[in-house]
Amino acid sequence: MFTKFKKSELFTLIVVVCLIFISEYIYLVEGDFKKAIFIGLWPPTIVGLLIFFNLKLKK
Structure with missing residues (x-):
């Protein structure tokens, strides 16, 4: 289940x-x-930043 996540x-x-x-x-x-x-x-701020950076890296 957690194999898709990076360690960070x-x-x-x-x-x-x-x-x-x-x-x-x-x-x-x-x-x-x-x-x-x-x-x-x-x-929520930290999770929002995590989502933001993941979206930026996928582009």
Whole structure:
């Protein structure tokens, strides 16, 4: 299943998933809502950049 992904893409996806869990932890356990939202906004940005660069490389 993951054989079509490059190592850099897998690493990026792992980082994104970790950031999501960190954001949830900060929100639920520490109760720091602003910090959790700030961290939670990074995963979609990183995934968007990954998609953008993959589309640019395929052209």
